[in-house]
Amino acid sequence: MWSRRQGRLRPMGCGVEELRRRRREREAALRKARREQQLVSKRLLRDDDQEEAGGGRVAAVLGEAELQQFLQLAQRGMEEKEKERALVSLRQGLQHPETQETFIRLESSMRTLVGLLTSNQALLQLEAARCLHELSHSEKPAVAEACLPATSYLLTYLSGHSSDFIELCLYTLGNLIVESEAVRRQLLPQGIIPALAACIQSPHVAVLEALGYALSQLLQAREAPEKIIPSVLGSTLPQHMLQLLQPGPKLSLGVAVEFAWCLHYIICSQVNNVLLITHGILSTLELLLLHLAEAVQRTEDAGLELLACPVLRCLSNLLTEAAVEAVGGQIQFGDERVVAALFILLQFFLRKQPSLLSEGLWLLNNLTAKSPSFCTSLLSLDLIEPLLQLLPVSNVVGILVLTVLCNVAEKGPAYCQKLWPGPLLSSLLDILAFSDTEVVDQSLELMQLLFRYRPQAAQAFLEQSGLQALEKHEVAQLQDRVHALRDIVLHG
Secondary structure (H helix, E strand, C coil), rough: CCCCCCCCCCCCCCHHHHHHHHHHHHHHHHHHCCCCCCCCCCCCCHHHHCCCHHCCCCCCCCCCHHHHHHHHHHHHHCCCHHHHHHHHHHHHHHHCCHHHHHHHHHHHHHHHHHHHCCCCCCHHHHHHHHHHHHHHHCCCHHHHHHHHHHHHHHHHHHHHCCCHHHHHHHHHHHHHHHCHHHHHHHHHCHHHHHHHHHHHCCHHHHHHHHHHHHHHHHHHHCCCHHHHHHHCCCCCCHHHHEEEEECCCCHHHHHHHHHHHHHHHHHHHHHHHHHHCCHHHHHHHHHHHHHHHHHHHCCCCCCCCHHHHHHHHHHHHHCHHHHHHHHHHHHCCCHHHHHHHHHHHHHHHHHHHHHHHHHHHHHHHHHHHHHHHHHHHHCCCCCCCHHHHHCCHHHHHHHHHHHHHHHHHCCHHHHHHHCCCCCCHHHHHHCCCCCHHHHHHHHHHHHHHHHHHCHHHHHHHHHCCCCHHEEEHCHHHHHHHHHHHHHHHHHH
């Protein structure tokens, strides 16, 4: 994950500016990797009541003859109940990949299903939509392509009156959008973005959650930065998304999770983050972060980390953007409460979801990288020791902890005076026993900064057999850093 600059450095060539530049290069590489990670998934919405009515039986795989029979009954049955039962049997059969592939190969099958979807009988429409939903969940791209004739109708039905039907259409479109570029090419000129912008004003939480899912799928498309995100930013969607993320009694965790991921994908595209900033995204996310920290102190609800992850990523990426600096004179982001809230979340992650520690630490890194005030908060709130306690969790976490401490140390002598004396030096000596080169390298960088600004720490290091510990690291990658550190310890 971390990228190092190639080339050897002279023993005395590692000044503070050089250390800062190398660290920023590594951070840029990590940001790039983070932007390239996508969470593509599909959702399956099934009617539990109908599944239970079937006695929990697993439907059999349907062959061509059976598929044709059910389609004919659904189309030409004598009674509406008979037609509905035929579609229920078809839907249950379509839960099998084998049936799905047989269905799309069958001549006129999709045309018949679309005809039922557009009929004037609400129950048949709903069952036909459920059949399409089963097809949309297929892992076979050919199945998604076969659903193309239905997508225009699904889009039209987003303006309907039944919240259940709208929800089903949204999840089906979300599944198809992520799978098929052909589906996206068809839906964009037909107005999917204005349709989603209209849906976001729905009073129904289930519709909003489905909408957030469909939009997040659309925003992950390869062509999103060029063809989709500019239109989204030009619509009313961003303002409404930020409203739905406002802490308060109306905040829905499920809705907030979906739209936080939507904002994450928009931010990562770097299309126009200044616009989001002018809409107040930083203050909204800050309030949400404070709300999450308060919430995890009241409850151990396992769903809270699902929201914390995209919120932390949004803030982390925004704070590294030139967009923030471009309008920086107009932005007041954060105070000691943000740092305190972040540490509450870190403790929560440590207990419940250690994999998210790196997300919180990456935000702390970005907060402290350029801001002396956030470094001051870290020191004034006595958070260095809790930070050091995270060192053993993993190599990635250890590197991020040390990087944050480097941010503090590079601010100068006054900051290093607060770092030492204290538990920092003994922790760094312990790290020298590590076998992981990246962790040791980052600790050596921190020691270089600390010893330059706090010579007493260098003397303590010497007295505690620090040089002998250094000699154990004969890895070529560390030699320049080891020689430079030895020179500082011995000669100042």
